[in-house]
Amino acid sequence: MATSPTVFAPQTQKALEDPLAHLPCSSIVEFKKGQMVYNQDQPSSNIYLIIEGKIKVCRMADDGHQVVVDIYQPDEFFGESALLNLPHRCEQATALENTKIMAWTTAEIEDIIVKRPRLAVALLQILVQRTIDFTHRIESFSVDNIARRLARSLIRFSERLGTTEDDGSVRMTPFTHELLSQYVGTSREIVTHYMNQFRRQGYLKYSRKGIVLYRDAFKDWLRQNA
């Protein structure tokens, strides 16, 4: 989600429902960095809420390629495809760092929805936001070259997952070039090429500690190169 569901948007926009206000606590399970929550061989019938840490959700393409669906953070849900109870699923969720999550079975979620329908409205809003995010990404695949796709992806991650520093730059976790390539839909080498170029041009810095993005300048670059 681009917007946290608990945030009140400006002006005319009605406040979104907060799903956390309607969900009973569940027990907390911990996953170590790199540990798998579910995959195609061990599909899940749960919907998960992140309490601490980050989760990477991927699709496995026919040719074995991983495609990163998204990175989720505290107060965000994942695993919603369990609601369809499909026999065959190509999705995989992995902890990107040490992560704590709560889980509810889809049957539990459906029971809670019947008692507290506002939870359903909250979940619907989250899913609508996700479909909008995915269509943004499809738009970028349709009209942007790889440099612009990478730039948009970095800006989006910085808006979702970054923290703003005093000088206006935004600091993010050190996403690997491989992960970025699996999100942008290109090779690791090409991501490294453009990350170097963006660094030389002063739009970002990166090291093993993290990525620092000069977001406003980077957004200007996107506009000027349209």
Place this chain on the structure above:
Amino acid sequence: MATSPTVFAPQTQKALEDPLAHLPCSSIVEFKKGQMVYNQDQPSSNIYLIIEGKIKVCRMADDGHQVVVDIYQPDEFFGESALLNLPHRCEQATALENTKIMAWTTAEIEDIIVKRPRLAVALLQILVQRTIDFTHRIESFSVDNIARRLARSLIRFSERLGTTEDDGSVRMTPFTHELLSQYVGTSREIVTHYMNQFRRQGYLKYSRKGIVLYRDAFKDWLRQNA
């Protein structure tokens, strides 16, 4: 949706909820072929159900390009982004043929959900299916060349919108090459190039009357060219 919500899937899969079982009738509005239901300048606060005809939902990219989000048909919903009540929306819905639709405001939908929470489960399942469809498409953008993207799109449209003939081929409406290019994310010229190639290779026929797809052979081609 790849699966109609009223269909019972085989074996272990639980039947999906049918949203139509939970929605009161609304008045029917007609749109002529080419007529707009909503766009970025006249955003909608309704959720729509198609009774007859077809609706094309597009996003307008910054550079004026149209990106086709999807084509919707009878018993399918569109306009769900109204649930977020965003101040700025880039979505546009147009009737692809003469079309009849029912509409409910999001406030009405939320009221009905509170009284009939199974409607919410049904809508959640539809939205989850849409997010899965979008991630399939993102996967195709990530790993496929344009010929394969076009082939997958034609196969998907034939599965969603086509009717099977006696000889096993599938007949679809005559989608223009421009519409296909706005879905696949390329130029009209490139779509025409590959449509000609696929026709010469015997995977499809097309005319102003429609597209006929030899789907099984086309799926074999996709597998062999992986």
